[in-house]
Amino acid sequence: MLNVGKIEEGFVLDHIKAGKSLAIYHHLQLDKLDCTVAIIKNARSNKMGKKDILKVECDIDMLDLDVLAFIDHNITVNVIKDGNIVSKKELVLPKEIKNIIRCRNPRCITSIEQELPHIFVLADEAKEIYRCKYCEEKYRERL
Amino acid sequence: MRHLMSPLDFTTQELDRLFDLADDIEKNPGRYTHACEGKKLATCFYEPSTRTRLSFEAAMLNLGGSVIGFSDASSSSASKGESVSDTIRVISCFADICAMRHPKEGAPMVAADRSSIPVINAGDGGHQHPTQTLTDLLTIRSLKGRLSNFTIGLCGDLKFGRTVHSLINALVRYEGIHFIFISPEELKVPDYITDMLKEKNIPYEEVIRLESIMPRLDFLYMTRVQRERFFNEEDYVRLKDFYILDKTKMALAKEDMLVLHPLPRVNEISVEVDDDPRAAYFRQVQYGVYVRMALILTLLDIHVD
Numbered sequence: 248m249l250n251v252g253k254i255e256e257g258f259v260l261d262h263i264k265a266g267k268s269l270a271i272y273h274h275l276q277l278d279k280l281d282c283t284v285a286i287i288k289n290a291r292s293n294k295m296g297k298k299d300i301l302k303v304e305c306d307i308d309m310l311d312l313d314v315l316a317f318i319d320h321n322i323t324v325n326v327i328k329d330g331n332i333v334s335k336k337e338l339v340l341p342k343e344i345k346n347i348i349r350c351r352n353p354r355c356i357t358s359i360e361q362e363l364p365h366i367f368v369l370a371d372e373a374k375e376i377y378r379c380k381y382c383e384e385k386y387r388e389r390l
Numbered sequence: 391m392r393h394l395m396s397p398l399d400f401t402t403q404e405l406d407r408l409f410d411l412a413d414d415i416e417k418n419p420g421r422y423t424h425a426c427e428g429k430k431l432a433t434c435f436y437e438p439s440t441r442t443r444l445s446f447e448a449a450m451l452n453l454g455g456s457v458i459g460f461s462d463a464s465s466s467s468a469s470k471g472e473s474v475s476d477t478i479r480v481i482s483c484f485a486d487i488c489a490m491r492h493p494k495e496g497a498p499m500v501a502a503d504r505s506s507i508p509v510i511n512a513g514d515g516g517h518q519h520p521t522q523t524l525t526d527l528l529t530i531r532s533l534k535g536r537l538s539n540f541t542i543g544l545c546g547d548l549k550f551g552r553t554v555h556s557l558i559n560a561l562v563r564y565e566g567i568h569f570i571f572i573s574p575e576e577l578k579v580p581d582y583i584t585d586m587l588k589e590k591n592i593p594y595e596e597v598i599r600l601e602s603i604m605p606r607l608d609f610l611y612m613t614r615v616q617r618e619r620f621f622n623e624e625d626y627v628r629l630k631d632f633y634i635l636d637k638t639k640m641a642l643a644k645e646d647m648l649v650l651h652p653l654p655r656v657n658e659i660s661v662e663v664d665d666d667p668r669a670a671y672f673r674q675v676q677y678g679v680y681v682r683m684a685l686i687l688t689l690l691d692i693h694v695d
Contacts, residue, residue, distance in 0.1 A: 354515045356494040360473050363500060381496020382517055385582075 251285045253330050257304040260315070261323040265289055268299035271322075274314050274347070280305055313341040317377075342369050344377065348386055355382035392689055393502040393509045397523035397560045409528050412677070412684040416532070419452065425687060425694050426455030432485035433459030434477065434501075435512070436468060436492040441653065442512050442521070445675070446489045449682035458485060475504045482506040487690055489521075490514075508689035516552050522652050523556040524685065525678035530609065532677060533648055533670055539566035541606055545633055546572075546613035546658055548579040553652045554613055558583055562592055569594040570603050572633065576625070577615070600633055604642035610635070612651045612658055612671075636660040643668065650674055 263271060268286050277284050282305040292298040303310075307326050315322060316338040324336035349365045350357045357363045357379070366380040377386040393399075400408065415422055431450040433443050438461060447457045460466040468477065474492065478501040481488055489510045490498045495517035502509040513519040531537050542561070544554050548571055558579075561567045569587065571579045571594065578596065587594045597603055604610075612635055617626050635649065640663055651659060651671040663669050687694070 352495065354493075354495050354517075356474065356492070356496040356500050356514075359494060360475070360500065362473070362475075379496070381499050382515075383495075 251287055251302065254283070254285075254302050254304045254327055255330050256306075257282070257302070257327050258307055258310060258336075259325040259327060259332075260301040260303075261298070261325060262292070262295060263299040263301065263322055264319060265295070265297040265299055267319065268301055271301060271315070271318055274318060275311060277301075277303060280309060307336075312336060312338060313344060314347055316340055317344050317347060340369055340372060340375060343367070343380075348377075350379040350382065350384055350386075352379065352382050352384035355379060355384060357381060391506075391508055393498075393505070393511075394520050394685065394689065395499050395502060395509075395511045396518050397520040397527075397556050398563075399520070402563050405524075405527065408524070408681070408684050408688055409531055411687065412528050412680040413532065415680050415683050416677075421694055422453055422683065422687075424454040425692055426450060426453035426690065429453075429455040429487070429690060429692075430485040431455055431457050431459075431686065432481045432488040433457060433461070433512075434466070434481060434488055434490045434492075435459065435461045436463040436466065436490075436497070438462050439491050439513060441675075442491065442519075443489075445678045446510075446512065446521075446682055449679050449686055452679065453683055453686060455486075455686075459489075474500045477501070478505045478509065487686060510685065510689065516550060518556060519552055520556065521678070521682055521685065522553050523560050524681045525674060526553070526557050526611070526650060526652070527560055528681045529650060529670060529674045529677045533673070534608070537561075538564040540608035541568040541570065542609040542611060543570040543572055543600075543603055543607045544579075544611045544613070545600060545635075547577045547615045548573040548613070549577040550616065551613045554579070554611070555583060557611065558587075562587070562590060567592065570607065571596045572598070572600050572603065574598065574633075600635070601639055601642060604639055604647075605644065607643060607647050610643070610647060610649050612649060612655075614651075614654065614656050614658055634658055634660060635663055637662050637666075640666055640668065 268288055285302040287300040289297050290300055320338040320340055325332045326334045344367050345364050357365055367377040367386055368380050370376045370378040433446055435443050443461060450457050474497050482505055487508045489512040490501055491512040492514050495515040497514050498509055498511035511518055511520055548554050648668055648670040653671060
């Protein structure tokens with residue numbers, strides 16, 4: 248089995264659905280950070296069978312938890328200091344997300360006014376349904 | 391400052407106050423003839439809608455106010471590429487309140503976000519048309535004396551008809567409403583509405599034929615099969631004549647059943663029904679003016695002693 252070493256300071260995103268780690272890497276804009284990132288794909292997991300893991304050496308404040316919660320709020324966020332887990336951040340579905348996803352309704356005002364932000368509001372927490380703030384179109388796909 | 395984007399923006403208590411005011415306007419119109427003196431309503435209509443625009447204008451003129459505006463996008467700066475956000479900032483300098491219709495869904499909300507005057511959504515694409523819903527509710531309350539405990543049939547285009555969706559969403563907040571949806575298979579009410587009714591344990595039925603349920607209805611809400619909601623002409627021609635209300639069907643209904651329609655009608659209600667005392671759709675238009683008067687007063691926070 249492949250071994251990836253400990254990080255001294257940063258965060259470990261655990262229990263990522265297998266195959267989703269690269270999408271998360273891009274949505275968290277980790278490519279723009281000047282830090283060490285380890286992407287572990289298809290790691291064995293008792294709970295999930297297979298899972299992905301992301302290890303990032305950087306300040307925890309640099310992580311946009313809202314984006315992460317929207318992508319998958321079941322991901323475990325472990326905060327690492329001095330090589331140890333010091334806390335686990337709980338992900339909560341954000342009430343509103345801005346410019347993460349785009350409204351695809353061709354009848355929506357955002358389709359013609361380019362400068363408008365694409366804002367989605369959490370309409371049903373239990374069913375994890377987000378709707379466009381302007382036209383109320385349901386966002387169907389998960390990232 | 392408040393805007394009106396959706397009929398659900400007001401609580402049922404706030405709606406009661408709005409309808410009480412509309413009732414008083416109906417009974418004592420003379421008290422309100424100078425209520426909005428010196429105030430201006432801007433009607434910003436990016437697509438043609440004679441009925442709604444004239445209803446707003448009549449409402450403001452009845453209140454002693456004045457009206458400015460445009461009635462289609464080609465006669466506004468939108469044709470030069472101006473955004474809704476910029477237009478409303480400009481209009482805010484000219485008027486005290488704005489009624490906006492736009493073919494794009496959510497445009498009035500963009501305006502409300504940037505506006506320094508109250509904005510009323512006067513229809514945004516297939517999304518919302520809250521003043522029609524307020525009109526429907528006021529008509530029901532005025533003609534039946536209540537907004538609870540009745541059976542309402544909604545007939546025609548239940549798939550694309552935004553007035554139907556808004557009315558259902560508004561009525562589910564009241565007690566004892568039984569819905570009967572009458573439509574061809576192709577124009578059935580969307581799943582998200584029936585899912586919502588199931589969740590709230592609100593009784594509903596879906597039927598294909600109008601005749602069979604006529605005797606049970608307290609209200610029949612007819613809708614037009616709109617040409618602009620169809621992607622091809624063939625489907626439109628095939629479906630538009632599916633449900634036509636005529637004297638024969640009216641003979642099956644209760645004596646105090648009332649027929650409503652958001653208008654304009656094409657041929658879904660035969661003109662022979664117009665003289666039936668149960669045909670309430672032209673009275674409904676009058677209630678539309680009263681409710682818009684009450685809405686303008688409420689949003690401008692004007693009180694008449």
